[in-house]
Amino acid sequence: MLMDNLVDNYGWWLLALVLIAAEMIAPGYFMLWIGIAAGIMGLIALVAPAMPAIVQAILFGVLAIASCALYWKFIRPLAEQRDDQPLLNRRGEKLVGQRFVLVEPIVNGRGKVKVGDGSWLAEGPDLPAGSEVEVVAVDGTTLRVKARV
Incomplete structure (x- = not known):
């Protein structure tokens, strides 16, 4: 037993x-x-x-x-x-509200922005390369942007 x-x-x-x-x-x-x-x-x-x-x-x-x-x-x-860095592993979400410059024009809603030493896909209104944009949201690895006035 x-x-x-x-x-x-x-x-x-x-x-x-x-x-x-x-x-x-x-x-x-x-x-x-x-x-x-x-x-x-x-x-x-x-x-x-x-x-x-x-x-x-x-x-x-x-x-x-x-x-x-x-x-x-x-x-x-x-x-x-207690998390003092809630966006630590969510780099894209840290970019919301920041401004960047288009390295490729946004044509038919898609282009690229320069972020640091790389570039990210961007979606937004059609704009020429060199335009300043502001990130309003992030969808995976694509930044949703609006024209910065």
Whole structure:
């Protein structure tokens, strides 16, 4: 009986380690919280060794849903508030409101603007090369621009 209980606990803790390791390989915070639920389930199985497997499985499902909900409701908003560089990996969004010069004219709504040492695709009203434009939005790698008056 004691050996079966240890195997059950090790099974939950092994599942927790596998899920947390999977989170490190493919980050997204989803498997981390399910792994934490598996670890908690291992502790519960240690305290209540006679708990049937079906009850453990149901309790694990409830803990997994609760831990993910806890993350989405409370922890994720705190992490977003502390972000001192919210546009760090969204370079295009940093360009909204900035002015640039067209290196290729906008013809039929498409052209190119010089940004730093490179150029980006631009969409907007037809304008000649050399015109100054302002970025009003970003769609992937295309800047939506308007004529700067």
